[in-house]
Amino acid sequence: MAAPTPQRTGDWWRDAVIYQVYPRSFADGDGDGTGDLAGVRARLPYLAELGVDAVWFTPWYLSPLVDGGYDVADYRTVDPAFGTLAEAEKLIAEARELGIRTIVDIVPNHVSDQHPWFRAALAAGPGSPERALFHFRPGRGAHGELPPNDWPSQFTGGTWTRVPDGEWYLHLFTPQQPDLNWAHPAVRQEHEDVLRFWFERGVAGVRIDSAALLAKDPALPDLTEGGGPHPFVDRDELHDIYRSWRAVADEYGAVFVGEVWLPDAERFARYLRPDELHTAFNFTFLTCPWEADRLRRCIDGTLAEHAPVKAPATWVLCNHDVTRTVTRYGRADTAFDFATKAFGTPSDLTLGTRRARAAALLTLALPGSVYVYQGEELGLPEADIPTDRIQDPMHVRSGGSDPGRDGCRVPLPWAAAEPHCGFGSRTPPWLPQPADWPSYAADRQAADPRSMLTLYRRAIALRRTTPGFGDGPLTWLTAPAGVLAFARPHGLVCVANLSTAPVDLPAHTAVLLTSGPLTPGSRLPPDTTAWLRA
Template sequence: MAAVSSPRPEDWWRDAVIYQVYPRSFVDGDGDGTGDLAGALTALPYLAELGVDAVWFTPWYLSPMVDGGYDVADYRTIDPAFGTLDDAEKLIAAAAELGIRVIVDIVPNHVSDQHAWFRAALEAGPGSLERELFHFRPGRGEDGELPPNDWPSQFAGDTWTRVPDGEWYLHLFTPQQPDLNWSHPAVRREHEDVLRFWFERGVSGVRIDSAALLAKHPDLPDLATPSPDDGPAPDDGPHPYVDRDELHDIYRSWRALADEYGAVFVGEVWLPDAERFARYLRPDELHTAFNFNFLACPWEPARLRRTIDDTLGEHAPVRAPATWVLCNHDVTRTVTRYGRADTGFDFATKAFGTPTDPDLGTRRARAAALLTLALPGSVYLYQGEELGLPEADIPRDRIEDPMHVRSGGTDPGRDGCRVPLPWSADAPHYGFGSHTEPWLPQPDDWAHYAVDRQSADPASMLTLYRTALRLRRATRGFGDGPMTWLPAPDGVLAFARPYGLVCVVNLSGGPVELPPYEQLLLSSAPLDAHGHLPDDTAVWLRT
């Protein structure tokens, strides 16, 4: 069943449910072990039945795949592993016929070292115009043998690599991802042309990777702060490469371009300062930005409530809708995280062998789904979240993520949440592809997570999501709009939405009475024999 929705209003993005596809692991259409656009095309009816409004594809462009496609060699060419530009255009058009919009990923901070610009820069040599598109510098030390500054990497390892002619180039990520110089007008023109290229092919929006990192201090000064004995820091001004004010002019120009096409932006903006974060969401800049504080928040009632309040509070001054997300392609899967003693998320604390209780994690993930979908704003679902997939243990010799490699093998990396999806319980490779073993190994016990098996189970995670998304779309009061906290026992979150809708989430450790209600719309788990709400359970009520 592929339910086509009626056209959404122009501000559809304010309360949309957007499904994230990691193409390598979604559906393998040609059986070579890697997911592709032909496979994604066959899965569009599944997404329509799930009830999503849009689908965001992580990078599908030509890439050496050093960092899962986030090292882009050519934005106007689809990587052969995924298909062709014609395949992408067919996919965008087919999705539109089902009422599903397509969002693509742009990675403006850097390109691949195989990009034509960087290859030309290496050939041209020091002082050339070609090198002005990047951050090439002479080294420090007597013979230039030391890096130009002390900036830390977003991954483990160095941020500078020396080339044979003696100069160094900056890469906040891997050496295969040289940073672009956003003070150069050619860099700005190229990205605006790339945006226009995809808008003209029918995409409805763009997710902006590492959106707060583009602009750098022109002098590339050291980041290290002197010790108190050395006196005050020489420069206590803005960070040299995070959240610089120059970024906002870039995004204003992008917004003007997007408005020509009726397209939208969502920024990957990791910032602790609420006021600085909100600047990116002013009416002439980005439409939305990811809410990472909620994603990283532990499963604790007081902290969840505070995070929700903070999120809505920081969006209110600029009248932007909040986004709610529980996991993505970089983050430990929700079921596994919520089954651990520490239910929050921090890249710095990831480690092999962290114990988890999958049953507890699944129960909490089901409750979190109803909590998230009841909050005002838009929601992002990462592929497999609707199946309740846990984080997979990848054999160390099969891990590809550079976060693992550059840590010297101590960081488990992100591949555990990127394992190909199970579609059919009894098919080879669980129906992901017909022939070759998938690029990442699937666990041996994943048959019960398969789409076909969950579709036939009224108590499955997939059925819960399908039901919740159908109700969210059909019931007045969900989506964008006001919410009000209600009185509730300790450890219980209860809030009202318009038209008599109420969401109650119990994290108290024991069963609690529900407030008076006329109708129970949906529950993440059955009520107990007394009609009370069990621990780690959420309900939607009509009062």
């Protein structure tokens, strides 16, 4: 297969379409029930045909997999469940031959409790240099029986665990993920070395997990004390860390995308200054409901906050942590919030699919780069996982009330007629596939001109080859209530109808693509998006 045509700009990341691979669930190359690097390598032609510019891999490093690989035991070793370091190097090289760059995931806030550093810290005891790499503290109370402070967990539950010698250690996530002390120079040096390790193997970029959580107030005060900067979110010390990282990335021409969950637009934009991160995920857009006014405010706010630092916006509808778009958009409440996730929330998947198709074209027409989570191009819904099969610690730590994130992590369906939908497993996959998974299979969709996969392929191909897409200006056009209409350069127009009635299309010379059929009178139906040439 020929390599894709070159990007429109020298800075490929400013207008790239990047595909997220969750390795455990993408494709199984050795048949053991778990996706792996061999499976990804076999499916690289699929990604090339989809037309993506890069692939972001969630962690493939050595890990006990307590939190899906985000509990890293060794950054320089690929977990045997996924393959070997040599296979990772082959994957990076083979993808690049197809014009696809590789982005890896770095998890700087914490490591696994099986990491050599933490095991050494437990063995060394209180006051040791080994414990200085983490946040060990004596407890409060008459006998040190109370946690050192009241910080809440990013997952349900506490943030401190007591060890046999009486000290407590901090973990903003699970007890198996102890937080690192980023005030320690060895922690900073190690991560810069890890960046170089992967850049030297041809990695084009790094996604930074929980990027706003690394730095902590050294006094570790109670959160309820109030006043002043937050003790562990978005602290000013972070920016010196990322300036150092940027210097390393610039040596290799590599890029960063940060996972930065912040409501303050001005604080968010600080991470995107020219000497810090290149891009950061736009979670305001991801969590926004399917409402025209809310989406327009979100788009305007995003472009405004990025403009002063001249960074491109990064749009995303879904990832490995949130409810899949088809399911979310079919619900009465189409927003997303971790706090409101619950079992049994009804969804109209026909409506959700129509809206997800419209959202795909809307998103791909916006200025900047776009991330597509594996299976979004197949229109996969959120899967209902039997409670005895759920592995996500968010479910376990909630006492079973939170359904967790496994519903968006189910192994992909590749071939409708093959066992386990062609995922490649000889045994049942690590998460069960729903009974209707064959209807979403890639081979079936590839042969259907009306499928979600065909829509994504056509849209990405047009985005790559048609002037006006990608980085650049956006101008809103006058439109009826409930309709988003904007112009891009070179006469490109995008119209998304979020109202309840068909609307007339603006004057145009050609219809480039629609997310669904127009009415017999060539009007745009509800929950449908059109790309036009004006």
